[in-house]
Amino acid sequence: ATGLSLNAASGSVDVKSSTAGTYRVLYTFSDGSCSDTTSTYIVIKPLPVAGVSYSALNFCRTLDADSAKITQTGVTGGVYASVAGLSLNAASGSIDVKSSTAGTYQVLYTFNDGSCSDTTSTYIVIKSLPVAGISYSAPNFCRTLDADSAKITQTGVAGGVYTSTAGLSLNGASGSVDVKSSTAGTYRVLYTFSDGDCSDTISTYIVIKPLPVAGISYSALNFCRTLDADSAKITQTGVAGGVYSSATGLSLNAASGSIDVKSSTAGTYRVLYTFSDGSCSDTTSTYIVIKPLPVAGISYSALNFCRKLDADSAHVTVTGITGGTFSSVAGLSLNAASGSVDVKGSTAGTYRVLYTFNDGSCSDTTSTYIVIKPLPVASISYSALNFCRKLDADSAKLTQTGVTGGVYTSAAGLSLNAASGSVDVKSSSVGTYRVLYTFSDGDCSDTISTYIVIKPLPVAGISYSALNFCRTLNADSAKITQTGVAGGVYTSTAGLSLNAASGSID
Incomplete structure (x- = not known):
């Protein structure tokens, strides 16, 4: 019958080309004389039907990949098989992607409906993950105000995206970190990348260190550069053990921050204090003004x-x-x-x-x-205050003590020796004189004085009635006529009987 692919000569049946069904096969034969026909039956069973497929052709071999689940239709209960390298569950057809080796695999499903068995297949590709690496130049970065961005070194697949948690100022395209704009902390930086088939994420860590804290200040802004000025002492808070520095001209102790004011040059200086907490260093500053002294x-x-x-x-x-x-x-x-x-x-x-x-x-x-x-000291004095101006009067001698070598002066009329101070009385005019003695000890000079009085002589006149008198027994006494100052005393040589009180001569 039609449907059975029967070889008429041999009786062979091409089963797979035949249509399923029950067939009677007739065999007609002859021995040369007679012919006959015999028959038998053959049943062509239809193959059981089943289908298998995965949700996708390609699966990426990530560490966290789920198993690839199979969708199976038709006859169940078959067995799945593939070549080595594919981590295949023979009963369920599920594939442990992350445990499989990258490659293209044919998955066979052999099944049986109790009469016939068949095998169907599908393909699955386990893609190898793209490869990339990322690292920063150091694990720790200090959050200084002038910190450069932390540049990342990336190898393998480029063009991925960088992400991290809030607080890290991260460039999503380049992976660079703006250290000074980031908040201190430890961050995991993720790099997600793809080669067009599969994507993966790798990570590295970066630590943004907080800067150590310190403060410095002097007791005043302005210091005067006096010769006896004390050092300007600094008050330092926070991290100790740093180093002080400034411009040339400021006599600064690098260890203590003290300033030798008197040895510094006048000017305005910025004093820097660089310090470290063992992880990060920073610099703080203050100003000090060394004032020039007024002149x-x-x-x-x-x-x-x-x-x-x-x-x-x-x-x-x-x-x-x-x-x-x-x-x-x-x-x-x-x-x-x-x-x-x-x-x-x-x-x-x-x-x-x-x-x-x-x-x-x-x-x-x-x-x-x-x-x-002190003024030099000297004294002068005469033997008397008053001297009579007689024709035979001796000079008035001066007694001088103290500084010698001075000069004597007085008013006109006094005959005064300028070097000795002696006065020629008889040559002087009558009067009262102040005698000045000017002298010096080589540093200072002074003038002292004394007084001397040159007295005029008193005036009187005497005369007898005649020049000649005869010595007779009855001669009268010779009477004297006296004018001027009276009360004086009369004297003469021996032989003249003279009344000393009246001047009469016997």
Whole structure:
């Protein structure tokens, strides 16, 4: 019958070309004389039907890949098989993708409906994962304000996407991290990439370290560069053990931060403090101003001043900053505002005069010296105050003590020896004279004085009635006529009987 693919000569049946069904096969034969027909039956069974397929042709061999589940239709209960390398569940057809070796596999499903068995197949491709690697130049980065971005080194498949958790300032395309804009912490950076078939994610870690904290400050912004200025001490908080630095001109102790103010050059300086907590270092700074001292000078017209009763005040000349205050030790009669010295009101001695002045920022003191010299000492006196101007009068001699070598002067009319002070009385005019003695000890001079009176002689006249008298027994006494000053005493040589009181001669 039609449907059975029967070889008429041999009786062979091409089963797979025949249509399923029950067939009677007739065999007609002859022995040359007679012919006959016999028959038998053959049943062509239809194959059982089944289908298998996976959800996709390609599966990527990721570490977290789910099993590839098969969809099977038709006769169940068959057996799945494939070549080595494919981790295949023979009963369910599921494939453990991540345990399989990359490759293309034919999966066979052999099944039976109780009469016939058959095998169907499908293909599955286990794709190898793309390969990439990422790493930063270091695991730890310090979050400094001038930190460069942390650049990533990427190998293998490029063009992936970088991600991390909030707080990390991450460039999704390049993987670079803006360290200074990131929050301190430990971050896992993921790189997800694909080769067009499969994608994968790898990761690395980066630690953004918080900067150590420190602060520095000086007790003031401005320091005056005085010769006796103390060091400017710094107050440091936070991480200790750092190093201080600044520009040339500031005499700075690198270990302590102290500044030798008097050895520094005037100017404004930024002092840097670089410190580390063992992981990260940072630099903080503060400013200090070394002020130049104001400039002033003082001087008197001379070093030495003599303490005379008529001495003028010693006036000072000030250059530079004015308006300061003058001072010295006790004994110097000093005007604190003007610097003038009342010489005659001061005690003899050597004095340092200080001038303290201020320019509004800094003060300083300059000084000069002044010597108040004691006056030299001398005395003069005559043997008497009054001297009579007689023709035979001796000179009036002077007694002088103390400083010698001075000069004597007086008014006109007194015949005075300028070198010795002796007075020629008889050559002097009558009068009262002040004799001045001016002398010097080499530093100071002085003048002292005494008085001398040159007295005029008293005036009187005497005369007898005649020049000649005869010595008779009855002669009268010779009477004298006296004018002028009376009450004097009359005297003569021996032989003349003279009344000393009246001047009469017997």
